Amino acid sequence: MRPFAYGRPRTIEEATRVVADDGAMAIAGGTNLLDLMKLQVETPEKLADINRIGFGEIEDTQAGGLSLGALATNTATAVHPRVRADYPVLARAILSGATQQLRNKATNGGNLCQRTRCFYFTNVDQPCNKRDPGSGCGAIDGVAKLHAILGTSEQCIATYPGDMAVALSALDASVDIATANGEKRTVPVREFHCLPGDTPWRENVLEEGEIITAITLPPPVGGTQIYRKVRERSSYAFALVSVAAIVEMEDGLFTRADLAFGGLAHKPWHDPRVGEALIGQPPTSETIDRAADILLADARGFGENDFKIPLARRALHAVLEPAAEGAG
Incomplete structure (x- = not known):
């Protein structure tokens, strides 16, 4: 150091x-x-x-939602009574993300800003456009088991490693930001993280001098909330694929399907067309397959991570089938 x-x-x-x-x-x-x-x-x-600057509180909003202070710990957030009661998908995502010791120190704002765990990024002897622009992406022709299959570019195929942001994306949360000139702005969490494109070193929309102050959750919705994380071992590990789902059913048909995916891209992946394909449809294998077809239409594997394409399909089935039963 x-x-x-x-x-x-x-x-x-x-x-x-x-x-x-x-x-x-x-x-x-x-x-x-x-x-x-x-x-x-x-x-x-x-x-x-x-x-010392504050922003550690978790408070109700006037609109009926919940404001999660950026400096509140992951532990405080996951065990908060309103999070557990009204936003269980978020509690489950946080609890699946790290050990108790890490959650006791990790903050909500820092969790959103965590960087990729790509081997080529964390090893300064390896080429990485994210760490050293223009040096190349070693993962494309190298060790890519944990890497992205959606939203990649020729510059970078790394994944965003977090769990909390995947649940926040399904919940359609927003991020409150203090700017360097003393102003404030709010960004939908679905737009907070960036795809690599030609600037893989830019992982989120924060500008110089900006600091996250809070994450705002909308008023709670009904239905069933599920977070499923597929990983190589049962102890704490980064997701191969994860799915956050908020599902409502009426008369045996989907009436709500808010879905977000982790482990597939450079950011938590939310494609509104996937949920839209489910609305008004019964929870059959054919219906879920059509939604998976939309999700994976542009998926591209890089050898070692080709397995993620069928795994994402199976994970979607594994989440939606019991979710539909619980919401029925």
Whole structure:
């Protein structure tokens, strides 16, 4: 780890000013950033510890939803009574994402901003356009077992590794952001993360000096909420494929199907056409297959991860069939 300066701003205004400086980064729980600093993937000259600036509360919104403070821990979020009662898909996603020790330190804002776990990104001796633009993507012709099959580019095929954001995408949450000039803006979580395109180093829409202050959940909906994570071992591991689903049924037909997928792309994958294909249809194998056809129409494997294409189809069946029974 390289030497760095360390400061503890006390206000959001001070924090955004510090983070706007070249070579400066914000740190909260540090569960991702410190690992990357040890590997010299991230080499900030200055760290701004933002734990004193507030934004650690979980509060009801006037619209009937829930505001999750960016500095609230994953543990506090997952066990919050309203999250467990009204947004169980989120609680389940968080609990599947990491050990108790990590959840006790990891924050909601940091969770959204975590970086990929691609072997070529975290190994500075390997080519990676995300870490070293123009050096190439070693994963395309290399070790790609965990990598993306949707939304890839010739520059990068890495996946977003998180679980929480997949559930937030199914819930259609939004991200509240403080800007460096003292203003605020809100971004739908479905638009917060970026696809690689020609700029794989840009993983989200945060600009220089911007800091997440909260995640806002809409008013709760009915139906059945499920989060299923397919991984190589039963202990904590990154998803090969994950599915977050919010499903409602009436008279044996889908009336609501909000779906998001993890492990398939550079961002949590939400394609509204997948859910739309289910609305008004019975939960038959044929119906689910048609939805999977839409999801996977542009899927492309890279050898080692070809298995993800049929696995995503099976995962969708495994989620929707019991969800439909529970919502019926």
